[in-house]
Amino acid sequence: MPLGVESLKKTVVVSLWNDLATSIGQELLDNADKSPIVAIKSLKVGDFQGVSLSTLTRSTVLVNTDMPESKKLRSWYDSEGKEASMASVGSGMSPSSKGGMQSMYSDRVRLSYITSNPSLGEDKPAFFSIRAYISFIKPDQTMWYRACKTCNKKVTDAIGSGYWCEGCQKNDEECSLRYIMVVKVSDASGEAWVSVFNEQAEQIIGCSADELDKLESQEGDQNLYQLKLKEATWVPYLFRVSVVQNEYMNEKRQRITAKSVAPVDFAAESRLLLEDISKMKVSQ
Incomplete structure (x- = not known):
C-alpha cells in the first residue's frame, strides 16, 4: 500500500484490530482485487518487519473517500503505481535510524x-x-x-x-x-x-x-x-x-x-x- 504521497513508492504493514478487523478488514478483503484506497487516522507505530502500523480503539478507517489526496493517489496508482517496484518503508533503516527499535524477529528467545x-x-x-x-x-x-x-x-x-x-x-x-x-x-x-x-x-x-x-x-x-x-x-x-x-x-x-x-x-x-x-x- 503506498504510504502518503505517490512519490514515496513505499509499502507498510497495517494491522487492523478488533471490530475494525471484522468490519473494514472484511470489506478490504472482499475488494482486494480492486485495490481500494484507504485513509486511516490515529495509528500506533511499531517495529514489526522494521516499521509497522496498528489501529487503536480511537482509530478511524475510511475506504475510497472523496478526499483530494485519495483521488490523486488513485490516479497515480491506476496510471503507473500498480506496475511500480516498491520497497518496505523500513527497508535499509538501521536500528538507530528507527529510534532504537528492533524487529520482532531479532533477539528471539524462549x-x-x-x-x-x-x-x-x-x-x-x-x-x-x-x-x-x-x-x-x-x-x-x-x-x-x-x-x-x-x-x-x-x-x-x-x-x-x-x-x-x-x-x-x-x-x-x-x-x-x-x-x-x-x-x-x-x-x-x-x-x-x-x-x-x-x-x-x-x-x-x-x-x-x-x-x-x-x-x-x-x-x-x-x-x-x-x-x-x-x-x-x-x-x-x-x-x-x-x-x-x-x-x-x-x-x-x-x-x-x-x-x-x-x-x-x-x-x-x-x-x-x-x-x-x-x-x-x-x-x-
Whole structure:
C-alpha cells in the first residue's frame, strides 16, 4: 500500500484490530482485487518487519473517500503505481535510524531463557523478542489508573470535585482510565508474568480501559467482564519485552515489560524457522 504521497513508492504493514478487523478488514478483503484506497487516522507505530502500523480503539478507517489526496493517489496508482517496484518503508533503516527499535524477529528467545537467568537486566535493561500465548489475566487485579486527559499522568481527587493533575498543575472535571496490568504468557518452554501498559493492553483486551470498566460496573453482568478477559487468552502474539531487576523487601526480582505487541505473521514465522533449519545444517 503506498504510504502518503505517490512519490514515496513505499509499502507498510497495517494491522487492523478488533471490530475494525471484522468490519473494514472484511470489506478490504472482499475488494482486494480492486485495490481500494484507504485513509486511516490515529495509528500506533511499531517495529514489526522494521516499521509497522496498528489501529487503536480511537482509530478511524475510511475506504475510497472523496478526499483530494485519495483521488490523486488513485490516479497515480491506476496510471503507473500498480506496475511500480516498491520497497518496505523500513527497508535499509538501521536500528538507530528507527529510534532504537528492533524487529520482532531479532533477539528471539524462549521464555525459559529469561526466567532461568535471574541476572538478566541487572546492570541495564535487556531486550528480547518472544512468541507466546496469553494464558491468564487475573480479573481481580488493579487493571487501570485514573489519568489526566492531557498528559496521561495519574490524577487524584481534587478538593470539592473533579481531579487534580500534578503534572499539568490543574483541575479537570473528567479523567480517563489507562491500563496498567500484568498478564501471564506461556510458550513451550514455560511461563512468566509480563507487565502491560495502555496501548499494548488495548490491543490484547480489544477495548479501552474505560469500556472495560463499564462492563465490570454493570450490575448482574459481571460475566461480560469475565468473558472479555477470557476472550483475550490463548491468542498468540509476538512481544518485544524489556527485562530489568527491581528490588522489593531487600530482594531482587525480575520484571518483564511488554514494549510492543504484534499479531503473529505465520508466513514470516515459517521463513524464520527455515532460516534456523538452514543454520543447523551448516553447523553439522
